[in-house]
Amino acid sequence: MYSDEFPQPPTDRSPQPDGAPAETDDSADALPLVSLPELTLPRSNGTESDTNSDTSEDTNEFDFNDETPLYFADGAEDAEPEAIDSDHSDDTHAAETPLPELTLPEVDPPDSDAAEFDAEVFDSEVTDLADRVAQLRQQEQALQQEIATLQASYTTMLREQMAESQRVLTRMMKEGLNELEQRKQALQLSIEQLERRQDRIRAEMRSTFAGSSQELAIRVQGFKDYLVGSLQDLATAAEQMQLAAPPARESREPRDREGRDRDRDLRDRDRERDRNPRDSDAMPRFAESTFQEQTRQIRKLLDQYRNSPDYYGPPWQLRRTFEPVHAERVANWFFSQGGRGAVRTMGSRLQNILVVSAAISILRKLYGERVRTLVLANSPERLGEWRRGLQDCLGITRNDFGSEQGIVLFEAPEPLAQRADRLVKRGQLPLIIIDEAEDQISLSLLQFPLWLAIAGDPNATPVI
Secondary structure, rough: OHHHHOOOOOOOOOOOOOOOOOOOOOOOOOOOOOOOOOOOOOOOOOOOOHHHHHHHHHOOOOOOOOOOOOOOOOOOOOOOOOOHHHHHHHOOOOOOOOOOOOOOOOOOOOHHHHHHHHHHHHHHHHHHHHHHEEEEEEEEHHHHHHHHHHHHHHHHHHHHHHHHHHHHOOOHHHHHHHHHHHHHHHHHEEEEHHHHHHHHHHHHHHHHHHHHHHHHHHHHHHHHHHHHHHHHHHHHHHHHHHOOOHHHHHHHHHHHHHHHHHHHHHHHHHHHHHHHHHHHHHOOOOOOOOOOHHHHHHHHHHHHHHOOOOOOOOOOOOOOOOOOOHHHHHHHHHHHHOOEEEOOOOOOHHHHHHHHHHHHHHHHHHHHHHHEEEOOOOHHHHHHHHHHHHHHHHHHHHHHEEOOOOEHHHEEEEHHHHHHOOOHHHHOOEEEOOOOOOOOOOHHHOOEEEEEEEEOOOOOOOOO
8 A cells, every 4th residue: 555545643643752652542432552563674685676676566565764654544543663673774775675465453433423413513503604694695685675675766756856847847838938929919919009000090191181171171162162153143143133013012011021130130249249248359360460469479479488488387388398390380370370270290299289289378378268178089098198298288287177177188079069169159269189190070170260180291100
């Protein structure tokens, strides 16, 4: 046998010296000691080749020159080998001789109780390790589940926040779009209203007040010429007629009836003259040469308004800056048109109101509270502009606007004509103001002594 086939001795034991008694182990698992027979090595004079051949034949021979100690199976390592011949140790060149085959005694197996105890300990350790592994796996699963739960909750929360943000943005966009849509509709309505106003004003420009007034004057003059000619023809025809002389009685009765009628008319005139002593002054005649005093007073007031305006004067006095162009239009209306005609627009309603305010202020200076101003416009918005403009230019208040005093506003010409007729019957002096937005002028308004119409300029932008 080779030396590596022997069992290795335990690390805590060492071989005993030669001649010392072997230590015995009193434990239960100790094996009985085995004593080996004494070995003697004879000297041999054989050749080196024989020795080499002998050593190569048997694999169970030992090399006693090797100083490595021998170790045997459990329990046999305490057996003490026999003494070896000292001559052998001194002769280092002696040839090796084969040894007899060694047989090891059979060794009983270890105790079964110790093996079972070791197995139980091993099993308990394995069980503990398995339990710890199971616990660690459970902890791992719990941690993985918690991580998955946190990830799911985070994902859910993120989705909810994104959904809420999207809902808020959507609501804001809808509100903004609704507001823009409402503004768009309002702008479209305003544009449509402005377009309708533009069309109406363009239609008004086709028949301006100046053209209408001139056309009316031409028609009236033509009708006058027709009447004059007809009366002349009628008088000529009456002169050429040959009538038979009526009986005396019959002729006397019509003459008496005519006389009575003439006397009645004279008495009525005298009575009316006594009742209204200022009827002769009721009809203003600014253009006649006999009223030089009124003409001088009007020019003086125009110069005062233009050169030294009084911004804090009494009510019904002009309180605004009066330019020469305004004075020219007012003077033309007084002296050229006799207080009955159209004045070309100044380009804006406020400027037109300034011209009208100057005329009202002058008439109030001349005739006092007898002057009643009647304004005609076809919409409440324009009437509101007239009211605010007259208040600002004349220094009056809302109390000066009413049905029985000051200034009266009308949207239709028929009630205005009726009111003017009643004022004339009461001995008052109505001043009719016609806005430039009026399409047509009622002929019933032209019968009154004072009326001023604002005529649009065909070459200018229409006033809205």
